[in-house]
Amino acid sequence: MTVGIRHDDLRRRNRAMVIAAVRRSGEPSRTEITAITGLSHSTISAISSDLIAEGILREGRSEPTASKRGRPQVGLQLDPSAAAVLTVVLSLNLLTAAAIDYSGKVLAEETRRLDTLSLPREALVNECVQMVRRRLQDQSLARHRVLRIAFAVQGTADSHARTMLWTPITPHGDIPFADILENAFGIPVIVENDCNMMAVALRWRGTDRYRDDFIAVLLSHGIGMGIVLNGELFIGTQSSGGEFGHMIHRPNGARCRCGRHGCVEAYAGNYAIWRSAHGLDENTEPAADIPDDEMQRLAEKARAGVGPEREAYERAGTALGYSLGSLFAVIDPAPVTFVGIGATAFDLIEPALRRAIAQTAGGQHSNSIVFDIEPKEQMLIREGCAMRALTFIDQEIFALGGATALAPQLLEA
Amino acid sequence: MTVGIRHDDLRRRNRAMVIAAVRRSGEPSRTEITAITGLSHSTISAISSDLIAEGILREGRSEPTASKRGRPQVGLQLDPSAAAVLTVVLSLNLLTAAAIDYSGKVLAEETRRLDTLSLPREALVNECVQMVRRRLQDQSLARHRVLRIAFAVQGTADSHARTMLWTPITPHGDIPFADILENAFGIPVIVENDCNMMAVALRWRGTDRYRDDFIAVLLSHGIGMGIVLNGELFIGTQSSGGEFGHMIHRPNGARCRCGRHGCVEAYAGNYAIWRSAHGLDENTEPAADIPDDEMQRLAEKARAGVGPEREAYERAGTALGYSLGSLFAVIDPAPVTFVGIGATAFDLIEPALRRAIAQTAGGQHSNSIVFDIEPKEQMLIREGCAMRALTFIDQEIFALGGATALAPQLLEA
DNA sequence: AGCTTTTTTTCGAGCTTCGAAAAAATAATC
């Protein structure tokens, strides 16, 4: 806001605009880009011709748009071989990496089960480094230069997206994954919160209502949230990634994994539902991990009829409803996607959730609030990471123009 | 984000940048503006010479910066006669209007007491129109053209800042004040929430910690909030102006003025403290209005020793603490200024507030969170309105250049 | 084969910013 626009910024910004238009629209013609960006035909022609010459865009081969009068439009698409990115997702007992080409297609992927809770710090770091090394040396990336690595983790990252500050999946904190991986491979790295990446992915999926303002809520062992406001990912002033799960539902209430009492998570996390369904006191120590099929069985029992299981899900719905409603009081209502294993039991949660939300200030139009379901969080997180890394390349590297002719990345460790 | 930058946008933006630099810095020299904006000397020279020729800026007369070697810097300041704005603030039983010159100085003001709760809709609207008419015809504005009117009201405005949707100060809602006043006077009008304007004012006061992220909380009959994030006023997706006062503190708790139960306001608003201090049930109907001196007396009693008054303030602090802490879980902690009559009793509220906030996720660094006090809300709201309207002129009118030579506004109704 | 329609490129004009040099205005020095 405080810095002026220089003359050469202009080209950079407009190049970024054209690339963004292509990334968003699939295969727009130059004329369509003209309409999207509001720039003139001449400008779009000049910029896209540059981008094609630099190997960033290419003309689409297909010519399916028959039966129209004049010169046919020729669609522009991202050149898949212009670059590649790596995504790494670290979650409870699971490490996943994938190679993605510049157009966003998955080239290869790999998953490993780890006992993250008990693994020593060094071993955990080493697993990640080895995984990245294998992916980089894999032949799927032989013809690509990898320009970015996006690392997503459950928990909080610092505001510069360089260090994992805290996570519930291991007792070790303050791990500077960005520095570690950059030193090892010489490729820029960003560290991001998993729920934020879910939100980014939803935004790119392009559903109408997930454009400007929406929320992604992870219902898993813990509760997480990613928020998009005004079309941009909202990260708080310290980039903690929205600790929605630790909003206070009931002062001095049930015991939470975080050590405090009354958090939403202590009512709606897997362990909380499990604890409540088994009739345990709400101050019972949270279980470390509960397998997905165990939660599925719990949900089945709850669906079968009234009982402690049903009540546990209702309590979860109430906690989520009041907290979402309180959030909506400040943020204003927005569509919500529930992600993760808990989302498969949304039918059990929804009635109590809607009842609770209706009693809050943000719930005045409670019935018009839309909820969506997306059971598989892993894919969503990977998608978000990929888009995050790719748009970085678009804006910070390819928009510059001259700098495109970078030396090919070194793939040695 | 989706629209490209045209060549003529460049000048517009850089002109806006120069005007903003002058408005912010007081009386910067061209060289200082060069440093602030990052533009070249030549560009700043050209732009400021234009702005001076158009009567938007002028060279400062004072030359106090002695004792330096070379050619002395000559400061640039806003030309006070370039334009003027009107601010109108409507709050419980009070209507205030002020005329402000382009440099931000108050030219004249007027205050009227009204019984807003009982006044019919037509009469209320008429009071506002008459007030504006008197201000516009006043000779203090004889040599100024009024380019904007900013109308602040307790309650919610629509997202286009045109209609007052709902307010606690009168039973009438959906009053299109912007259209009414524009039709009457032919001057563009914006309708804003009072707490948002408090936040805008704090931002312009220029204290270091009120730059990028901070919160203004109005402690009055009701509880309101204005939030600035990333240096910009945050208004929710529907511009409801952050109904923080109606976050749920205790599900099914005390009765709130809004008809729901358990809202923060039902514990921390004037009526809630009064109700609690008098030992009334928490479901007792909220009082319509409580004079400031009555609240002062309550606070004195609470300071005198332990008793129901002291407890009432503690309950208020607890409610505010938990809610702020929950908000901080999502937004991340930020400095807070408490504004209004309740802020004068902050010494009574603070201990319980800090205790509560320390038990929430957002309160991990509870002791490092800074709280400030600003008892007089009226002045703050007026200041915010003025800056809002003035920056509108800066960006939407004066940044354009050619359009500056607008015909003088017609002052007739 | 010629005409119409639509997309894309080309080309000169008009702005804008920038860097370097010149001009302006003052303090320091001799």
Next chain:
DNA sequence: GATTATTTTTTCGAAGCTCGAAAAAAAGCT
């Protein structure tokens, strides 16, 4: 008091960008 040094501000030509209009390209229609 005249000269020199220093800092601010303006001037001027060069380079780059976008735009509109016109031309070129590539189809369908008659």
